[in-house]
Amino acid sequence: MVKHVLIAAFARAAEQAKNAGKLHFETLPTFTVERPANPAYGDFSVNLAMVLASQAKMAPRQVANTLAEFLQLPERLLERLEIAGPGFINLYLAPTWLHEVVQEIHRQGDAYGRTDVGKGARVLAEYVSANPNGPLSIPHGRGAIIGDVLCNVLAAAGYEVSREFYVNDAATSTQMVRFGESLVIRYLQEFGQQIEFPEDGYHGGYVLDFAQHIKERDGDKYVAMNPAERLELFTQMGKEAMIDWQREVLASFGVVFDRWFCESSLFAENDVAKGLALLQQRGETYESDGAVWLASTKYGDDKDRPLVRTNGRPTYLASDVAYHLNKFERGYQTLIDIWGPDHHGYIARTKASLAALGFSPERLHVLIYQVVRLMRNGEYVMGGKRKGDIILLSELIEQVGRDAARYFFLLRSADSDLNFDLDLAVKESPDNPVYYVQYAHARIASILRTAEERGLTLPDPLATDLTPLGNEAEISLIRRLTDFPEEITTAAELFEPHRLTRYAQDLAREFHVFYDRCPVLKEETPEATRNARLTLVGAAKITLRNVLTLLGVSAPERM
């Protein structure tokens, strides 16, 4: 990436100016090389002179002049340099460099945008992690897509990523027992038994559906069964059915995990006891009121947290300690947990528990996403209140389609509430961002198709002379294309996958403007220009397809 070349060149210029006695500073401050919002300020803008001014005891513009004097860059890269405003050094790159990027995109194809900034570091991302006692809801969908696309982005940035779903299936947990009981009651009711359904049971229709399924499949064989055994069996059957259902829905959403990690396995493998023992051994726990506590306040938590209840059962935190310990033991350098807004209170204790285990809490990144509100006809659709309202993730996908659902979940930053406009998501018009972007791709495909239909041989991108590309719309499109690797890197570093939807829209817009201004196949376009534009259009297609692929959204040839 050219940016890194520029950063290195400026750092070298500063050092050389220092050695020559023209500039004084102790350590080189961090500085930025960025694309200015206003294209009049060049391709890149450097703020080094300004951040260096106070140390150098010189006016920023004077520092800039000194830096410019010592700056060495390949001639084919830099066209000119300007010192502007309070001391910005603005760089105007040679068009030939931009032309080279277009060819580089063709050379790299599907790999364009990928970088190796992650250097193969192993990262484990855990997301969705729903309880195996019900269907996936809309918020799960948001978490699923944030996680899925973040993983795509990290992989593209050179990290080695694993995707994991944590199944909260601790067999003794009250919620799983309640779920099993509800299933048993529904089953017995099917055989005419008058059992009142408990207030705190699972009232969802899917419980009844599954009970009826068991009745059809196995008949009345469980009616006379020992109640304790039956509860255990039904809990297990229900859990497996729910996991299968969740896996199926997620797969239809394009979200596939490397591993479904069951909380119950932490007990089966004795990991929970091991984690507790380790904490005890490190002196991080104490007993009080008959319970075992983690001294989490020592590591910044508000209060100490129970690990083992008075009744002897470990808490959820105890499982979580074991799980995170397990993750580190599997060799992951960095852990990412993606949780809903109701879990933010757990960040402090989870990080504290890692610190207590002797791991740097910095290695765990917890991403909290905010609430999702579905909107139809300008009104909020309240989940589950009225018949016909969308409440399940599977129903959302059915109604708006996988592409729109995925795209819309990434329309906003995770930190913001998300108003999901159901009407807009299915609208076939340019105000629907996913259509707008996909249309740009289809339009490009159409140009290339038309060219072939007219019997034109598509030019070899690597052998085409691109010097005809020079007007504002062309240059602006190319610049946007050159941003792509940087966009991926930034999204990966900041854990902000939503940046890609914005980039996709910016790129699509840039293409539509180009399309409007620069005829490719029309009579009036000379052959040399036509070939250069066909090559540019091809590069735009590759980039658009690559960003859509990262988003898990299809890049249609026709719409």
Add this chain to the structure above:
RNA sequence: GCGCCGGUAGCUCAGUGGAUAGAGCAUCAGACUUCGGAUCUGAGGGUCGGGGGUUCGAAUCCCUCCCGGCGUACCA
């Protein structure tokens, strides 16, 4: 009370300390004998919640106050 997330154009929201704060929608005004008008162009619209501070420079960092959402379990 404490904690987390928001507060930016009429609406929904971008904006990793930089130059004149952006986009979409909505409103108004334009562009099709043409490669896909599912597109493009232009205009109006802002005390970046209020107030202090940090610095060459703050929507961005710090302090404080106000408003909204969520959380504050020996539930998972």
